[in-house]
Every structure is written in structure tokens, then in C-alpha cells.
Amino acid sequence: MTAATVPANSANTASGTSTPAKGHSRALRRFLQRRSSVIALLIVVAFIVIALAAPWLAPYDPIATDFDSVRKPPSDKYWLGTDEVGRDLLSRLIFGARASLLAGVIPVTISLMLSIPLGLLSGYAGGWVDSVIMRFTDAMLAIPFLIIAIALAAFLGPSLTNAMIAIGVAALPTFLRLARGTVLAIRTEDYVEAARAVGNTHLRIVLRHILPNMLPPLLIQGSITMAAAIIAEASLSFLGLGQQPPSPSWGSMLNAAQRYLPTAPWIAMFPGLMIFTVVFSLNILGDGLRDALDPKSNLGPPCATFATCATCAY
Amino acid sequence: MSFWTFIAKRLAVLFPTLFFVSVLIFSLQHMLPGDPAIALAGEENDPEVVEEIRKKYNLDKPIPVQYGLWLGKVLTGDFGISLRTQIEVSELILTKLPITLQLAAGSMIVALLIGIPAGIISATRRGKFSDAVSNFVALSFISIPNFWLGIMLILVFSVHLRWFPASGYVPLSDDVWRSFMSMFLPYIVLGTGVAGVMMRHTRGALLQTLGADYVRTARAKGLTEKVVVLKHALRNALVPVITLGAIEFGHLLSGAVLTEQIFSIPGFGKLIVDGILNRDYAVVQGVVIVSAALYILLNLMADIFYFLANPRMRG
Numbered sequence: 001m002t003a004a005t006v007p008a009n010s011a012n013t014a015s016g017t018s019t020p021a022k023g024h025s026r027a028l029r030r031f032l033q034r035r036s037s038v039i040a041l042l043i044v045v046a047f048i049v050i051a052l053a054a055p056w057l058a059p060y061d062p063i064a065t066d067f068d069s070v071r072k073p074p075s076d077k078y079w080l081g082t083d084e085v086g087r088d089l090l091s092r093l094i095f096g097a098r099a100s101l102l103a104g105v106i107p108v109t110i111s112l113m114l115s116i117p118l119g120l121l122s123g124y125a126g127g128w129v130d131s132v133i134m135r136f137t138d139a140m141l142a143i144p145f146l147i148i149a150i151a152l153a154a155f156l157g158p159s160l161t162n163a164m165i166a167i168g169v170a171a172l173p174t175f176l177r178l179a180r181g182t183v184l185a186i187r188t189e190d191y192v193e194a195a196r197a198v199g200n201t202h203l204r205i206v207l208r209h210i211l212p213n214m215l216p217p218l219l220i221q222g223s224i225t226m227a228a229a230i231i232a233e234a235s236l237s238f239l240g241l242g243q244q245p246p247s248p249s250w251g252s253m254l255n256a257a258q259r260y261l262p263t264a265p266w267i268a269m270f271p272g273l274m275i276f277t278v279v280f281s282l283n284i285l286g287d288g289l290r291d292a293l294d295p296k297s298n299l300g301p302p303c304a305t306f307a308t309c310a311t312c313a314y
Numbered sequence: 315m316s317f318w319t320f321i322a323k324r325l326a327v328l329f330p331t332l333f334f335v336s337v338l339i340f341s342l343q344h345m346l347p348g349d350p351a352i353a354l355a356g357e358e359n360d361p362e363v364v365e366e367i368r369k370k371y372n373l374d375k376p377i378p379v380q381y382g383l384w385l386g387k388v389l390t391g392d393f394g395i396s397l398r399t400q401i402e403v404s405e406l407i408l409t410k411l412p413i414t415l416q417l418a419a420g421s422m423i424v425a426l427l428i429g430i431p432a433g434i435i436s437a438t439r440r441g442k443f444s445d446a447v448s449n450f451v452a453l454s455f456i457s458i459p460n461f462w463l464g465i466m467l468i469l470v471f472s473v474h475l476r477w478f479p480a481s482g483y484v485p486l487s488d489d490v491w492r493s494f495m496s497m498f499l500p501y502i503v504l505g506t507g508v509a510g511v512m513m514r515h516t517r518g519a520l521l522q523t524l525g526a527d528y529v530r531t532a533r534a535k536g537l538t539e540k541v542v543v544l545k546h547a548l549r550n551a552l553v554p555v556i557t558l559g560a561i562e563f564g565h566l567l568s569g570a571v572l573t574e575q576i577f578s579i580p581g582f583g584k585l586i587v588d589g590i591l592n593r594d595y596a597v598v599q600g601v602v603i604v605s606a607a608l609y610i611l612l613n614l615m616a617d618i619f620y621f622l623a624n625p626r627m628r629g
Contacts, residue, residue: 139338
């Protein structure tokens with residue numbers, strides 16, 4: 001919570017993109033040059049396609065029980081085996097991707113949509129508005145991320161929608177602080193000073209100069225936060241606070257799996273593997289985006305968690 | 315800035331933050347769908363009991379008054395009574411907290427033992443194979459959902475190899491060795507995630523200090539690479555890493571919720587989960603209050619440490 005260190009670090013994140021069009025194609029080339037980023041991007045795209053096309057891809061109905069084939073190991077008929085009430089695990093895994101995708105996209109979108117205007121207001125206007133917004137951000141960051149998400153989900157009532165609201169609210173302060181820090185750093189750049197000197201209005205400066213330049217760091221954070229949000233959804237569903245049965249979610253599948261671990265370990269293996277693959281890819285993607293959009297800080301993003309960073313802007 | 319100016323400035327920021335935190339936690343109970351008195355009554359739906367609860371929790375008074383009364387109680391350590399067990403929430407928390415602190419401390423040791431050496435190797439061999447491996451491992455540690463890692467470790471080391479118990483916490487005061495064995499897998503599960511973050515931070519900070527002028531001077535003096543890295547670069551790089559340790563404590567508290575659930579450790583995290591399952595909202599709120607308080611305190615200490623360790627800030 002050393003707010004003072006934030007602008008200093010975010011200075012490198014904000015600069016270097018003064019000519020948007022040229023900068024973007026260069027960034028794209030840098031991004032595509034790295035093989036790991038491209039593979040990660042392909043995995044994330046595959047994950048999105050699987051989630052969207054679930055009804056056409058799944059071989060069975062994900063909630064149809066079959067008590068004649070309970071806890072069957074992987075076979076020709078059931079590629080990944082069946083669970084404790086005879087549901088096809090592959091189909092549940094495919095449909096479970098939907099809960100993860102929703103939980104990844106919606107909280108991040110909520111956070112982005114709120115943090116851009118509030119961050120602009122806080123960073124550009126300053127004054128007491130800034131103080132109030134920042135103290136509120138500090139307050140939200142003072143409660144560990146999953147604890148606040150669990151408490152919110154518990155008090156709002158268990159459902160996937162409420163879990164997403166809880167994750168979105170818990171993720172917001174990180175974005176807000178980043179958005180504000182970036183605005184503060186951009187505000188003192190020469191091209192903003194120049195735009196002001198030639199008599200541009202505040203609105204024009206914000207829209208033409210500050211807004212486009214504050215997007216890259218938020219985009220990077222978005223990728224990393226999506227990864228964390230997917231883990232958070234799985235955690236909440238694991239605790240029974242997210243997706244409600246019988247609808248599948250990778251987290252709730254793991255909850256049921258734990259009870260049959262000695263006799264049916266395959267039930268526990270695949271959902272976790274899926275979460276890991278998607279989350280890992282999103283984190284690699286975040287790294288790749290950062291190196292492409294922000295080549296100056298080539299040190300690796302300090303953290304890919306929701307941890308409140310005092311030492312860096314991320 | 316003198317030390318006391320720094321403290322004064324830090325406290326000036328702290329108090330408004332605490333105010334917002336308290337409002338945030340207070341408003342949790344008003345997020346309950348419907349009448350909070352009925353929700354707090356749990357399974358009990360006798361109108362008289364509901365009325366009693368309404369009176370007891372001052373739910374019949376205006377909201378600002380409710381907040382004031384609530385805050386007064388919280389500040390004196392009165393977090394209400396657990397509906398389920400009829401035990402004071404503060405007492406429940408006091409008995410559970412040491413268990414979670416033991417878990418957090420052990421995990422932090424695991425994180426430091428893995429994260430810092432891996433970060434040093436990575437930074438000093440930048441771009442080489444060992445750097446790539448250590449980056450890959452760090453990102454894997456960050457990306458594995460810790461409850462799944464827990465389940466998989468139980469499968470391998472408890473179910474198949476039978477090296478460690480799958481569950482059953484043994485208090486430190488009972489038997490130190492058995493306590494360690496019962497907590498070994500949880501330490502690994504919780505510690506590896508933080509180790510990944512630590513490694514990335516150590517690497518980043520060390521790369522930064524390795525490029526600093528004083529490191530070039532040290533090299534120019536003819537010091538061995540080992541002395542340059544360990545005595546000059548690392549010492550400065552570790553300052554932000556230690557600050558991060560305090561921040562990562564919040565991560566440990568979050569992670570403890572699931573880890574304790576997997577390994578049936580009767581700690582702080584299990585308390586909040588059981589509280590949710592039993593609709594014991596006073597317990598849930600109490601856990602949130604205490605974890606926020608701990609976290610704020612640690613952050614404050616980290617900031618003070620950062621100030622003291624960083625002569626430039628005294629400028």
C-alpha cells in the first residue's frame with residue numbers, strides 16, 4: 001500500500017506507445033514472434049470455442065445420470081470415464097468450460113468498464129474525488145481477495161451469477177489502482193503537456209491522448225485477472241458457492257471427486273488439468289502481451305495474482 | 315522525510331481506509347436477501363425468536379445508528395455469538411487462528427526456500443535454459459488451483475505411497491513431529507503458489523539491481539561474481555521481496571480457506587466455510603474482520619520496514 005511507488009513504476013508501462021497505429025503493428029509482431037505466446041493464444045481460443053460449441057461437441061447429455069455405469073474408468077464408450085451418478089465426464093468437462101468462460105470474462109469486463117471512467121476521474125481530476133476513490137480502493141484491497149469473494153457470495157446467496165458479481169467486485173480495486181496509476185503517469189508526459197499548451201480541452205486530451213495509452217496495461221491485467229477469476233470461480237464452486245448442481249463446473253466436479261479419490265481418481269484428474277491448462281495459458285498470454293506492449297520493462301510481471309502489489313503497478 | 319512524519323502520513327491514510335473497511339464489512343449483513351433478522355435466525359422461524367434477534371442486533375434502529383452500535387462492539391472485540399455453536403465468535407476465532415498461522419508460517423518458509431533461490435538462479439542465468447525452466451515452474455505454481463494440487467498430492471502421497479496422512483490435524487503442542495507430518499502436504503500446497511510469485515519478484519528485482527551503478531562499481535573493483543550477486547545485488551533486491559512477503563500473506567489467508575477444507579484442518583479457513591454452510595453469518599463476518607485487521611497490520615509493518623530499509627525514502 002505504498003501508493004507513492006505506483007506511479008514511478010507505471011511510468012514504464014505507459015510510455016512508448018505515443019503513435020498508436022505504428023506502435024500496435026510493432027507490438028503485434030513482437031507478440032507473434034514468441035512461440036509460447038502464440039501457443040497460449042491458440043489454447044485460449046480453443047477453450048472459448050469449446051465453451052461456445054459445447055452442445056455440438058459433447059457426446060452425451062452432461063446432466064443425464066445412468067446408474068448402470070457409475071464411476072466407470074475411461075473407456076471407448078466414455079473417453080474420460082463417468083462420475084458418481086454415471087454422468088459422462090467428458091461431456092461435463094466440455095459444458096463446465098462455459099461456467100469458467102463466463103466467470104473469466106464477465107468479472108473482468110465489469111472491472112474494466114468501471115475502472116476506466118473511475119480511474120480517469122481519480123487520476124486526471126485528483127483532489128478529494130481521488131482521495132475518496134483511493135481510500136475506498138485501499139479498503140477493498142485490505143480484505144484478502146478470496147475471503148471477500150467468499151463472504152460476498154455467501155451473503156448474496158450461492159449461484160453462478162452471484163459468484164461472478166463477487167469476483168468482479170473483488171477484482172475491481174486492482175484495476176482501479178492500475179488505471180489511476182497509469183493516468184497519473186501519462187498526465188505528465190510531454191505529449192500531454194504539449195496538447196494542453198496548444199489549447200486542447202480536457203475532454204479532448206482525455207479521449208485522444210490518455211484513454212488510448214491507458215489501455216495496454218489494463219489489457220495485460222485483464223488477461224492475468226481472467227486467469228485468477230477462473231481459479232476463483234472454481235474455488236467458489238468447489239465450496240458450493242458458485243455453479244449449482246446438477247449444472248457442471250470444473251470446481252464443483254472436483255468437490256464431488258474428492259470423496260471417491262481412492263477408488264475413482266480419474267474424476268479428480270481432468271477438471272483440475274483443464275483449469276490448470278487454461279489458467280496457465282492466460283498467464284503466459286499476459287506475459288506475452290506485456291512484453292509486446294511494454295518492451296521497456298522486460299523483467300517479467302512481478303505477480304500474476306490478485307495480491308495487492310505495493311511494489312509494482314500490476 | 316523523518317520517520318515520524320512518515321508514520322503520521324501513513325496513519326492519516328490508514329484511518330479513512332479503516333473507516334471504509336468497516337462500512338464494507340458492516341454492509342455485508344445488509345446484502346442478505348430479504349429481512350436480515352429472518353436470515354440471521356437461520357432455521358428458526360418462530361416470530362418471537364426473529365423479534366428477539368431484531369432487537370439484539372439492533373436491526374429495528376436506523377442504519378447509521380446500527381453501524382455505530384456495531385462498530386462499538388467490534389472495537390471492543392465483541393463479534394457476536396455463533397448461532398450454531400452458541401460460542402462467542404471472538405473465542406472461536408482465537409482458538410482457530412493459531413492453527414492457520416502455523417499453516418501460513420510453514421507455507422511461507424516453503425515459499426522462501428523455493429522462490430528466492432530459484433529467482434537468483436533465474437536472474438543470474440538470464441535467457442539460459444535454467445532461467446526458462448525456473449520461469450516455467452514458477453508460472454505453473456501460480457496457475458495450479460491449490461485445492462486440485464492438494465487432491466493430487468493426497469492421491470499420490472497418502473492414498474498410494476502412504477507417506478503422509480490425508481487429513482487429521484495434530485496440534486503442535488501434542489507431538490511436534492506428527493504435527494509436522496500432518497501439515498507437510500498443506501505446507502507444500504499453499505507454499506508453492508506463493509513460491510511462484512516470490513521467484514518472479516526476486517528475478518525481477520535482482521535483474522534491476524544487477525544493472526545498477528553500484529553493482530558495476532563492485533565488479534570493477536574486481537570482486538568475485540558470487541560476492542557481487544549475493545552481497546551487493548541481492549541485499550538490495552530483497553527489500554521489495556520482503557515487502558511482498560507481507561502482501562502475500564493475504565494470498566496465504568485466501569488459500570488457507572481451500573487448503574484447510576481439503577486436508578480437514580480445523581483452522582480459520584474451515585471456520586468461514588463451516589460458517590457459510592451453517593448460515594452462521596456472525597462467524598463469517600468475524601473471520602472477514604479479523605483477516606482484514608491482520609492484513610492491514612502486516613501491510614503497515616511492511617511499509618515501515620520498507621521505509622527503514624530504504625535510506626532514499628528518508629531523503
